[in-house]
Amino acid sequence: MKEAKQTDNGIQTENAVLVGLILPGKEPSGTRYDPLAELAALATSAGAKVVGRSIQRRPKVCAATYIGSGKALELTDYAAEKEADVIIFDNDLTPSQIREIESISKRRVIDRTELILDIFASRARTSAARLQVELAQLEYTAPRLRGMWTHLERIAGAGGGTSAGAVGGIGTRGPGERQIEIDRRLVQKRVSFLKEQLTKLDQQKLREVKSRRDYFTIGLVGYTNAGKSTLMNALTGAETHVADQLFATLDTKTRRWDLGGGQVALLSDTVGFVRDLPHHLVASFRATLEEAIHSDLLLHVVDAASYDAAGQIKAVEQVLEELGCQDIPTVNVLNKIDAVQDDSAIHLLRLRMQDAVETSARTGEGLEELKQHVLDRMRDRYVRLTIETESGNGRLLAYLNQHGHILDQTYTDGTVQIDLRLPTPEVQRVVNLGGRVITP
Numbered sequence: 001m002k003e004a005k006q007t008d009n010g011i012q013t014e015n016a017v018l019v020g021l022i023l024p025g026k027e028p029s030g031t032r033y034d035p036l037a038e039l040a041a042l043a044t045s046a047g048a049k050v051v052g053r054s055i056q057r058r059p060k061v062c063a064a065t066y067i068g069s070g071k072a073l074e075l076t077d078y079a080a081e082k083e084a085d086v087i088i089f090d091n092d093l094t095p096s097q098i099r100e101i102e103s104i105s106k107r108r109v110i111d112r113t114e115l116i117l118d119i120f121a122s123r124a125r126t127s128a129a130r131l132q133v134e135l136a137q138l139e140y141t142a143p144r145l146r147g148m149w150t151h152l153e154r155i156a157g158a159g160g161g162t163s164a165g166a167v168g169g170i171g172t173r174g175p176g177e178r179q180i181e182i183d184r185r186l187v188q189k190r191v192s193f194l195k196e197q198l199t200k201l202d203q204q205k206l207r208e209v210k211s212r213r214d215y216f217t218i219g220l221v222g223y224t225n226a227g228k229s230t231l232m233n234a235l236t237g238a239e240t241h242v243a244d245q246l247f248a249t250l251d252t253k254t255r256r257w258d259l260g261g262g263q264v265a266l267l268s269d270t271v272g273f274v275r276d277l278p279h280h281l282v283a284s285f286r287a288t289l290e291e292a293i294h295s296d297l298l299l300h301v302v303d304a305a306s307y308d309a310a311g312q313i314k315a316v317e318q319v320l321e322e323l324g325c326q327d328i329p330t331v332n333v334l335n336k337i338d339a340v341q342d343d344s345a346i347h348l349l350r351l352r353m354q355d356a357v358e359t360s361a362r363t364g365e366g367l368e369e370l371k372q373h374v375l376d377r378m379r380d381r382y383v384r385l386t387i388e389t390e391s392g393n394g395r396l397l398a399y400l401n402q403h404g405h406i407l408d409q410t411y412t413d414g415t416v417q418i419d420l421r422l423p424t425p426e427v428q429r430v431v432n433l434g435g436r437v438i439t440p
């Protein structure tokens, strides 16, 4: 699947050297922690082949070259020895730092945000996702445009020498290819156009989300690759794309979830979160995440088998806060419980996420318990009841249509009996409008 996608996008596999700079006090704890593991997963997801890794420790960032000019020269030798085409930094660099390292190393340099934007660009399938990614890419790369110009001219003028001068590959997808032909003014025009389109989409999405308010809505959120789509499939029988790659799901999918006993919810799968999710992306993905923002309940899915589960939980909580979702009731789900090998790590996770439901979307373990948890939360907010009223009571019938979820209605001799689910706070209003509650 992944191979096919790369061919679709015309991406050739590139050799990448990964670089991480660790500042004092930022040293990750835990002996099993590999500071470049996630960057490696991201790079692989983007279609690169990781040929080398370099961790630098410095007391502070060098303003000109980020890692210091001596280190930049060492890195140049290392990249040459590894025959790397591209150098990928785990940190975010300024346009001038990127330019400087590119000029020293004669190789394309991209940072973590560009890499993530690039993956999003290659995964975006719907027009909405494409617009969102293009906007984020333009906003992130626009300040770099002037640099890109001179840089690309310089490398092309130097007659190549390494494949680094070739245009294409990681970090140049999407609007990147066009950058050398368009100037900043055109970019600005395009940005305004995209924003306009996205505002329209936002409004449309909001209407769509509102039209679902009669249902209990549940958003699946969590770190990328945690198993959200697999869980969605297991719970609803939907055919959502599952893949062992980062950001497999870029567009929200919503499915009906029949929990039994007449209880139905709408379950939405969302784009995976990631540590330091570029804020341009959070902004442009608001519409996609709208489902999560307006959910009655969130399922926070955690990959309990990940060595960095705790870090991922923190990252997800941060993004949720950025989206203003921190107050939505949440059920924590420790997924991939079948794959957990480290007893002490899972013990810590259980302490960190008390009340979490442990599941395996793969084996089905814990899914019944998860359903019960969700049902409990639904009952707190919704009641199922049968009411009776005169069939001419248009005001009440209109009100019920708008605020309740009607399951069944029977007309007999001028009265109507309606079986429905209703948000608990609405019951009093129904009575005021002339509804007689028969059950429960």
Ligand SMILES: Nc1nc2c(ncn2[C@@H]2O[C@H](COP(=O)(O)OP(=O)(O)OP(=O)(O)O)[C@@H](O)[C@H]2O)c(=O)[nH]1
Pocket (backbone or CB within 6 Å): 222, 223, 224, 225, 226, 227, 228, 229, 230, 231, 241, 242, 243, 244, 245, 246, 247, 248, 249, 250, 271, 272, 273, 335, 336, 337, 338, 339, 359, 360, 361, 362, 363
């Ligand atoms: N062992 C095990 N693997 C799982 C489980 N759930 C999901 N996976 C695997 O984890 C990988 C990622 O699953 P997805 O469902 O695509 O994850 P996601 O959270 O939707 O990922 P993104 O859409 O990329 O954010 C796939 O290879 C799944 O088969 C589980 O309970 N146990």
Ligand SMILES: [Mg+2]
Pocket (backbone or CB within 6 Å): 228, 229, 230, 241, 242, 248, 249, 269, 270
């Ligand atoms: Mg997914």
